[in-house]
Amino acid sequence: MPDLKKLPDAEQQIMALAESLRPVFERAPETVLIGVFTGGVWIAERISQLLPSHPPVGSVDISFYRDDFSERGLSPNVQPTTVPLDIAGKPVILVDDVLYTGRTTRAALNELFDYGRPSTVQLAVLADRGGRQLPIAADFCAWRVSLPENANLVLTRTPVDDPKGQLTWSLDDA
Amino acid sequence: MLDPQLDADGNLIHLLSTEGLSKEQLTRLLDTGASFIGVSDRDMKKVPLLRGKSVFNLFFENSTRTRTTFEIAAKRLSADVINLNMSTSSTAKGETLLDTVDNLCAMHADMFVVRHESSGAPHLIVDHLRRTGRNDIHVINAGDGRHSHPTQGLLDMYTIRHYKGDFEGLNVALIGDILHSRVARSDIHALKTLGAASIRVVGPQTLIPTDIEALGVEVHRDLESGLKDCDVVIALRLQRERMTGALLPSATEFHGLYGLTHERLKAAKPDAIVMHPGPMNRGVEIDSAVADSPRAVILPQVTFGIAMRMAVMSVLAGGGA
Numbered sequence: 410m411p412d413l414k415k416l417p418d419a420e421q422q423i424m425a426l427a428e429s430l431r432p433v434f435e436r437a438p439e440t441v442l443i444g445v446f447t448g449g450v451w452i453a454e455r456i457s458q459l460l461p462s463h464p465p466v467g468s469v470d471i472s473f474y475r476d477d478f479s480e481r482g483l484s485p486n487v488q489p490t491t492v493p494l495d496i497a498g499k500p501v502i503l504v505d506d507v508l509y510t511g512r513t514t515r516a517a518l519n520e521l522f523d524y525g526r527p528s529t530v531q532l533a534v535l536a537d538r539g540g541r542q543l544p545i546a547a548d549f550c551a552w553r554v555s556l557p558e559n560a561n562l563v564l565t566r567t568p569v570d571d572p573k574g575q576l577t578w579s580l581d582d583a
Numbered sequence: 584m585l586d587p588q589l590d591a592d593g594n595l596i597h598l599l600s601t602e603g604l605s606k607e608q609l610t611r612l613l614d615t616g617a618s619f620i621g622v623s624d625r626d627m628k629k630v631p632l633l634r635g636k637s638v639f640n641l642f643f644e645n646s647t648r649t650r651t652t653f654e655i656a657a658k659r660l661s662a663d664v665i666n667l668n669m670s671t672s673s674t675a676k677g678e679t680l681l682d683t684v685d686n687l688c689a690m691h692a693d694m695f696v697v698r699h700e701s702s703g704a705p706h707l708i709v710d711h712l713r714r715t716g717r718n719d720i721h722v723i724n725a726g727d728g729r730h731s732h733p734t735q736g737l738l739d740m741y742t743i744r745h746y747k748g749d750f751e752g753l754n755v756a757l758i759g760d761i762l763h764s765r766v767a768r769s770d771i772h773a774l775k776t777l778g779a780a781s782i783r784v785v786g787p788q789t790l791i792p793t794d795i796e797a798l799g800v801e802v803h804r805d806l807e808s809g810l811k812d813c814d815v816v817i818a819l820r821l822q823r824e825r826m827t828g829a830l831l832p833s834a835t836e837f838h839g840l841y842g843l844t845h846e847r848l849k850a851a852k853p854d855a856i857v858m859h860p861g862p863m864n865r866g867v868e869i870d871s872a873v874a875d876s877p878r879a880v881i882l883p884q885v886t887f888g889i890a891m892r893m894a895v896m897s898v899l900a901g902g903g904a
Contacts, residue, residue: 473630474630478632478897478901479900479901482898482901482902483632483897483898483901486614487614487615487618489620489621490621491621520630523627523629523630524627
């Protein structure tokens with residue numbers, strides 16, 4: 410495992426990610442941000458505040474679309490999916506905290522298409538930790554890091570209920 | 584003794600009764616129901632959770648609403664639904680219940696939704712599946728005799744929680760034909776576990792089971808005393824088709840004594856909600872003016888019932904609560 414005793418500052422990474430997304434919203438102001446529960450929603454809300462146009466933010470909870478439902482069952486805390494407006498024909502930026510196997514992104518795409526047919530979907534993540542099991546790649550990424558399988562990279566918000574709460578990374582052995 | 588609803592690890596794999604479910608299990612089911620509410624509001628009213636699963640609706644007793652809402656729930660989870668009207672099928676030709684079940688298992692059923700006029704019929708199926716080692720097939724009781732109707736109990740709890748927030752401190756009255764009501768039993772068990780302050784059953788002596796106090800309820804013969812300070816009033820259908828003896832002089836007399844009217848509901852709290860499991864007999868257990876008033880939440884009960892049945896099916900199929 411790389412030396413990650415000092416993990417990068419998630420808040421700074423979000424600012425960098427927002428900066429890299431700025432041209433997208435200048436080019437196509439109708440673009441919608443959709444965060445994947447839970448971390449992706451926090452990041453999408455923060456990015457929307459950082460961009461001058463404050464684009465609308467939606468959220469998807471992929472619990473009903475997981476590919477491991479028959480092995481793992483339903484998550485006890487399914488959150489409501491809220492797609493804020495008609496996404497049909499609009500460009501969508503899907504936002505997640507960590508890109509790992511790609512299975513969450515696959516599930517999120519399936520769910521998104523049940524709400525309409527976006528003109529394009531791009532993926533923005535705070536961290537790409539490698540380990541892909543599906544042909545999925547991030548279009549925007551603030552931090553690329555190669556982590557072993559047993560590592561658990563988690564984004565937390567303190568306090569968790571505060572939209573302005575501090576976002577930090579933690580890493581432990583799963 | 585092992586609760587037949589649970590597997591060896593204590594997970595809920597069948598739903599036979601609200602009796603025996605823990606507060607945590609009930610709450611988990613209600614929370615899961617809440618997450619399914621939004622699915623029915625979408626243009627695309629479907630999620631892929633039970634894709635490829637076969638759900639068999641085995642209705643030995645007629646019920647349009649319950650069968651339809653189970654069918655809708657299963658379809659919104661992307662399952663394939665097969666409706667069997669047992670009163671016109673091989674049962675009528677003499678096939679036993681368990682032979683029917685074995686035949687449907689041979690067709691690779693994943694879930695049975697069972698309504699039967701005999702109490703215990705779904706238990707019999709669960710015992711049979713366990714004995715024959717088919718632990719991956721789930722059974723949901725959709726109403727058995729006078730015993731239990733757990734998904735109705737759950738959707739009633741969902742409705743109460745939706746309008747009242749919590750069960751602590753709530754006074755709940757069940758009015759009318761308690762004797763024949765599996766809904767009443769399911770509600771009482773769930774309300775006890777969830778911590779309602781007082782549960783009253785109100786009706787004529789002939790329609791209240793003699794041992795009902797053992798369930799921890801107050802018995803009231805008088806409607807006004809039963810309704811006093813109630814937060815939730817549940818009217819039950821007068822099940823005249825199940826009445827074999829002279830339990831009741833007439834529906835008109837019943838209405839005169841126990842029918843819910845606005846006037847009588849003044850004894851309850853001003854913000855009390857009125858529920859009914861349907862189908863309702865207007866002018867018998869409930870006045871039309873009450874049934875159509877804003878305090879009646881009878882149609883929301885139906886809507887919540889679909890989400891709760893989706894929740895039950897996915898929790899069972901996904902390894903339990």
